[in-house]
Amino acid sequence: MSAKKMGATWSLKGYFPRFNGPDMLIFVNKLSADITYVLERAAGLGVLSEETADEWETLVLIGEDCAARLRHLASFVICLEAVHNDAGEYQARIKNIGRLCLFSEFEVDLRRAFTGESEKFFREFLRREALAPIAYYLRRIRVQAGFSMSPAEEKLADELDACRSNNWAALYKKIADKLMFEMAWPDGRKEKMSLGRGYFFMADADRKVKEAAYEGVSRAWASIEDICAAALNAIAGTRLTLNKRRGVADFLDVPLFGAGISRQTINAMSIAVHDNLGTAREILLANARSMGRKGLCHYERSSHVKMTGDVPFTWAEATDKVSVSFDSAYPALGRYFRQFLKNRWLESAGRGKHTGAFCTSSTVSKEERVFFSFRGRLRDLNTIAHEIGHAWHDHLRHEIRFRAYEAPVTLNETAAIFAERILADQFIADKNISDEKKLILLCDDLGWAANFILDVTTRFEFEKAFYEERMTGEVSVERLKALMTGAQRRIYGDALEPGGEDPLLWASTCNYYGTIVPFFNFPYTFGFLFASALFSRFKVEGEVFLPKYETFLRLAGTDTVENLAREHFGFDLGDPSFWSAPFKDLEASVALYKKLLESVAGTGVNP
Numbered sequence: 001m002s003a004k005k006m007g008a009t010w011s012l013k014g015y016f017p018r019f020n021g022p023d024m025l026i027f028v029n030k031l032s033a034d035i036t037y038v039l040e041r042a043a044g045l046g047v048l049s050e051e052t053a054d055e056w057e058t059l060v061l062i063g064e065d066c067a068a069r070l071r072h073l074a075s076f077v078i079c080l081e082a083v084h085n086d087a088g089e090y091q092a093r094i095k096n097i098g099r100l101c102l103f104s105e106f107e108v109d110l111r112r113a114f115t116g117e118s119e120k121f122f123r124e125f126l127r128r129e130a131l132a133p134i135a136y137y138l139r140r141i142r143v144q145a146g147f148s149m150s151p152a153e154e155k156l157a158d159e160l161d162a163c164r165s166n167n168w169a170a171l172y173k174k175i176a177d178k179l180m181f182e183m184a185w186p187d188g189r190k191e192k193m194s195l196g197r198g199y200f201f202m203a204d205a206d207r208k209v210k211e212a213a214y215e216g217v218s219r220a221w222a223s224i225e226d227i228c229a230a231a232l233n234a235i236a237g238t239r240l241t242l243n244k245r246r247g248v249a250d251f252l253d254v255p256l257f258g259a260g261i262s263r264q265t266i267n268a269m270s271i272a273v274h275d276n277l278g279t280a281r282e283i284l285l286a287n288a289r290s291m292g293r294k295g296l297c298h299y300e301r302s303s304h305v306k307m308t309g310d311v312p313f314t315w316a317e318a319t320d321k322v323s324v325s326f327d328s329a330y331p332a333l334g335r336y337f338r339q340f341l342k343n344r345w346l347e348s349a350g351r352g353k354h355t356g357a358f359c360t361s362s363t364v365s366k367e368e369r370v371f372f373s374f375r376g377r378l379r380d381l382n383t384i385a386h387e388i389g390h391a392w393h394d395h396l397r398h399e400i401r402f403r404a405y406e407a408p409v410t411l412n413e414t415a416a417i418f419a420e421r422i423l424a425d426q427f428i429a430d431k432n433i434s435d436e437k438k439l440i441l442l443c444d445d446l447g448w449a450a451n452f453i454l455d456v457t458t459r460f461e462f463e464k465a466f467y468e469e470r471m472t473g474e475v476s477v478e479r480l481k482a483l484m485t486g487a488q489r490r491i492y493g494d495a496l497e498p499g500g501e502d503p504l505l506w507a508s509t510c511n512y513y514g515t516i517v518p519f520f521n522f523p524y525t526f527g528f529l530f531a532s533a534l535f536s537r538f539k540v541e542g543e544v545f546l547p548k549y550e551t552f553l554r555l556a557g558t559d560t561v562e563n564l565a566r567e568h569f570g571f572d573l574g575d576p577s578f579w580s581a582p583f584k585d586l587e588a589s590v591a592l593y594k595k596l597l598e599s600v601a602g603t604g605v606n607p
Contacts, residue, residue: 007348047116260408272579295497312376359390389419413527
């Protein structure tokens, strides 16, 4: 394919004209100086009181501005890393600048300061004109103060992890990136390849190729399973030790606090998910029956229907279809998408860059960027819609203060999945689009639904079981395998054929090795079901729903998720019936999928 057909290349000049150019160096030096000032003043300032309130207010405001500029810098570096193979150069040079990486120490001093006065005085402090818009953020700091070690111990913990010097995730990534394996092709050929290529062939239409790739990838992970187990035990052990020193009673308390939800909400969602696992399983069972089988192996969970209608799209065709879908249902999103393309904020051309897709943004320059590699496939339209949904969410928050800008992880996927729902809904309703193409898109769409319900829940259940056992000592490789296969068998049920488990999924799941956000799994299930509930409401109310939706997105970082959902939509997230409702729409989509499989692909999918 020509470069024109393969997509667009972005411009990053809205950040800085060039990396380490004069403009960037001035920016970084000023930021470093401001951070040094904030850290030194905060460390020497007494707790919040009548005498110190004015200076604490000033430091909070300067600190907020520093945090916004840090995000701008980080977003620029992320974009550079994505399109250059020598990515380490950018991170390494940023890490060595002044005290940028130690800025988190400021929140340690804020927590110390906010324990010094009565709740009444603290509420009065939050009513100050400049602080009221970020009151939720400051209240959360005060809550965290009740579960903190001494300031000296907290700063030591931060310093040990500063600039990722003690980051197991970085070590894990370095080792995983160098892993190679020998691919034994079905025709007898043998070829040495990277894990990335192996995962690519695990999505091949030929089951024998999938199986060969999976076996090779599994051998690669097995060769470092002891290393992975040691890292996993060390990360969890450190986290549990710090929890104990901080007075955190349950290992789920920290991720739930970060997600902005309560134990009641996660329990309600879990009840609904387990009650409706059969609906998600039916997606995989339909795929299995279309192949003449009773179930699938875990590595086949993302299998796609191979159809002649999956012909390559040009970039212009793909963006036009997404644009038309947005225009039909959500005109403001359509206008934003076209302007996004005109601004050259999207990178999709294949030019030897990293794999994957992401959206990033800057609250300084007030602009977004989307990255992915366009291959001309129908499922790429989903990727475009998903990432533009993220960008739209960021765009809506440009006038929100930075400390009220960050949405909790549970709402990070809301706008992205909502945008996907628009595309799928418009696509399926379009009489000019063939049933074959609808089947292909629906296969991809439902594949993601199955992943959000089955795969993510499996990873969550495994991680809970692992942490429970880690509290009494290190967990062996064999026990980790047993915990993982047990979780897969319980969640996937009969959709997983006997012996089809992936016992090393705990080793290949990179999120488990992140040292910043624990349990980075359940927010995806939450986001999928919550966005589905919002889209159902949109289908009923029409365009009058959109202003409420946009206000909700804009204010996503200003209160708990439960309070926001109740205030803007009347949702009760602590009620399992709320979480069960989206499965009704999923059932309808599964029924249509099975019908199209039978009529278009000519396969019987009923038991």
